[in-house]
Amino acid sequence: MKTPPLSLLHRIGASDVASVSGARFELRSPTDGSLVGEVARGAAVDVDRAVASARAAFAAWSTTPAPVRGEVMFRAAALLEARKDAIAEVMAREMGKRVEEARGDIQEAIDTAFYAGSEGRRLFGHTVPSELSEKMGFTLRRPIGVVGVITAWNFPVAVPSWKILPALVCGNTIVWKPAEEAPASGAMFAQALWDAGLPPGALNIVHGFGDEVGAALVAHPDTRVLAFTGSTPVGRSIAEIGGRMLKRVSLEMGGKNPVIVMPDADLGLVVDGVLWGAFGTAGQRCTATSRLITVGDAHDRLLDELVKRAKALRLGDPLDAATEVGPLVSEAQRQRVHGFVERAVAAGTPLRCGGAFPTEAALQGGWFYPPTIFDEVKRGSELAMSEVFGPVLAVIRAASFDEAIEVANEVPFGLSSSIYTRDVNVAMRAVHRLESGITYVNAPTSGAEAHFPFGGVKDTGNGHREGGWAPYEFFTETKTVYFDYSGTLQRAQIDNREG
Numbered sequence: 202m203k204t205p206p207l208s209l210l211h212r213i214g215a216s217d218v219a220s221v222s223g224a225r226f227e228l229r230s231p232t233d234g235s236l237v238g239e240v241a242r243g244a245a246v247d248v249d250r251a252v253a254s255a256r257a258a259f260a261a262w263s264t265t266p267a268p269v270r271g272e273v274m275f276r277a278a279a280l281l282e283a284r285k286d287a288i289a290e291v292m293a294r295e296m297g298k299r300v301e302e303a304r305g306d307i308q309e310a311i312d313t314a315f316y317a318g319s320e321g322r323r324l325f326g327h328t329v330p331s332e333l334s335e336k337m338g339f340t341l342r343r344p345i346g347v348v349g350v351i352t353a354w355n356f357p358v359a360v361p362s363w364k365i366l367p368a369l370v371c372g373n374t375i376v377w378k379p380a381e382e383a384p385a386s387g388a389m390f391a392q393a394l395w396d397a398g399l400p401p402g403a404l405n406i407v408h409g410f411g412d413e414v415g416a417a418l419v420a421h422p423d424t425r426v427l428a429f430t431g432s433t434p435v436g437r438s439i440a441e442i443g444g445r446m447l448k449r450v451s452l453e454m455g456g457k458n459p460v461i462v463m464p465d466a467d468l469g470l471v472v473d474g475v476l477w478g479a480f481g482t483a484g485q486r487c488t489a490t491s492r493l494i495t496v497g498d499a500h501d502r503l504l505d506e507l508v509k510r511a512k513a514l515r516l517g518d519p520l521d522a523a524t525e526v527g528p529l530v531s532e533a534q535r536q537r538v539h540g541f542v543e544r545a546v547a548a549g550t551p552l553r554c555g556g557a558f559p560t561e562a563a564l565q566g567g568w569f570y571p572p573t574i575f576d577e578v579k580r581g582s583e584l585a586m587s588e589v590f591g592p593v594l595a596v597i598r599a600a601s602f603d604e605a606i607e608v609a610n611e612v613p614f615g616l617s618s619s620i621y622t623r624d625v626n627v628a629m630r631a632v633h634r635l636e637s638g639i640t641y642v643n644a645p646t647s648g649a650e651a652h653f654p655f656g657g658v659k660d661t662g663n664g665h666r667e668g669g670w671a672p673y674e675f676f677t678e679t680k681t682v683y684f685d686y687s688g689t690l691q692r693a694q695i696d697n698r699e700g
C-alpha cells in the first residue's frame with residue numbers, strides 16, 4: 202500500500218502553522234525519489250514568532266518543579282515506545298536509514314527520555330561549608346532561557362533528543378530547526394512530547410534551510426543558548442556569531458574515526474566490527490569508521506576477508522529487512538562521496554572494492570553507493586584526512602603501535618576511535634594516547650549509549666558533551682547562595698583573619 206505524502210507545518214505555541222510567506226519544499230525519498238511530504242519552508246519572520254512563543258512559555262515552564270518536568274519525559278518515553286515502528290518507517294523513507302537502525306535511533310531517544318525524567322529528581326547542587334561561622338553556602342542550578350537547537354539529518358531523532366530532553370528538564374524552552382532532509386520523523390518525536398503534556402511554547406519547531414531558518418535562530422538576540430550538530434564549517438560559523446553575542450554554544454561536528462588493528466587481534470571480530478562501523482547507515486554517521494590502521498602483518502591477514510565481506514553486503518530498500526546498506530541521503534551527497542573516490546583513484550590509490558555507482562536496475566531510482574575500500578592510503582592524503590561521510594574506508598599501514606597512534610591522531614577531528622588487541626597493556630596505552638572523545642576497545646567506532654557522555658575533541662567539538670549527566674551542566678546556570686544566619690556583619694577574608 203502506498204503511503205500518502207505527509208504535510209508538515211511549523212509548530213509555534215499550540216498551533217501548527219504555515220510559513221508567513223506560504224513557502225513549502227518537497228521531501229523526496231532517497232530510495233526511489235517518491236514524494237514523502239511537503240514541508241513548510243520557514244524564514245526569519247517565522248523564527249521571530251517561534252522565539253517569542255518560547256520566551257512567553259519560559260516563565261511557567263522554568264518554575265514548574267523539575268520532577269514534574271521530568272514526568273513529561275517518562276510519558277513521552279512510553280509514547281515513543283508505542284510509536285517506534287511508525288516513526289522508524291517514516292525515518293527510513295525520508296532519509297534512507299535501514300529500518301532496524303532507525304528503530305535503534307528511536308530507542309536512543311527513549312533511553313534518553315528515561316534518563317532525563319529521573320534527572321528531574323536530581324539536578325544536584327553542592328552544599329559547602331563557609332569560612333565564617335553561622336554561615337553556609339550552596340549552589341542551585343537555574344534554567345537559562347530560550348535554546349536554539351539545530352540538528353543534522355543522519356540521526357533525526359536520537360541526536361535532537363540528546364539536546365531537547367535535557368534542555369527541557371532543566372527548565373529551558375526551545376526553538377528547534379530539524380534538518381531539512383529529515384524533518385518528518387523529528388516532528389513525530391516532538392509530537393510525543395506534546396502528547397505527553399509538554400505545555401504549548403516549551404518546544405517550537407521551525408522547518409527549513411540552514412541559511413534561512415538556522416542562521417536566523419543563531420543570530421536572534423533572544424536565543425541565549427545554541428546547541429548544534431552538523432558539519433565543522435557550519436559549527437565554526439555558529440561559534441563565531443554566538444561568541445560575538447556571548448551566547449552559550451555547544452557544537453558536535455565531524456569525525457574521521459580510526460580503528461587500529463594490532464597483529465594479536467581477533468581478526469574475525471575486527472572484520473565484523475569494521476563492516477558495521479564503516480558501512481552501517483551507509484557510512485553516514487559522525488562516528489563511522491573511516492580509517493583502518495593496520496599494524497604489521499594484521500594487514501595481509503585481514504584485508505582479503507574484509508573486502509570479500511564488503512562486496513557481499515546487500516544494497517537495497519531500507520524498509521526491506523534483507524537490506525544491509527541503504528541509499529545515501531541525497532544526490533548531492535552521492536556526488537560528494539564519489540568525488541572523494543575519483544580523486545583517490547586519480548592519485549593512484551589502490552581501489553579494492555566499490556567506487557562506482559551500482560548498475561542493478563532495482564537501484565537506479567535512488568542514491569545508492571556501494572561499500573568502497575581503498576588500500577595503501579597515504580598518510581596526509583585527502584582520503585586519509587577528510588571526512589567523507591559515506592561508505593568509504595581508507596586502509597592505512599603502520600609499522601608499529603607508536604606509528605599507528607601517530608596516524609590516528611594526525612587528523613583535525615577527534616570524535617571516536619578504536620583499538621583491537623588482546624594485550625591489555627597496549628589497549629590501556631591506546632586509551633590514554635588516542636585524541637578522541639570516545640575510545641572503544643575491541644568494538645567498532647559506533648555504539649554510543651545514552652547514559653554516557655558523547656562528543657569529541659579538536660575540530661569535532663568545543664568542549665561540551667551530550668549524553669549522560671553532561672548536558673545538565675550545559676543547560677543550566679549555577680547560582681551560588683551565601684546564607685548568613687549569624688545576625689552580624691561577617692566580612693570574608695577580613696573578619697576571620699588576625700591583624
Ligand code: NAD
Nearest residue numbers: 352353379380410411415416431432435453454455456487
Ligand atoms: P550541516 O552542517 O550542513 O547541517 C547541519 C544543520 O545545520 C542542518 O539543520 C542545516 O540546515 C543547518 N545549517 C546549515 N547551514 C547553517 C547556517 N549557516 N546557520 C545555521 N544552521 C545551518 O551538516 P550535514 O551535512 O547535514 O550533516 C553531516 C555532518 O554532521 C557531518 O559532518 C557529521 O559528522 C556531523 N554530525 C556530527 C555528529 C556529532 O555528534 N558529532 C552527529 C551527527 C552528525
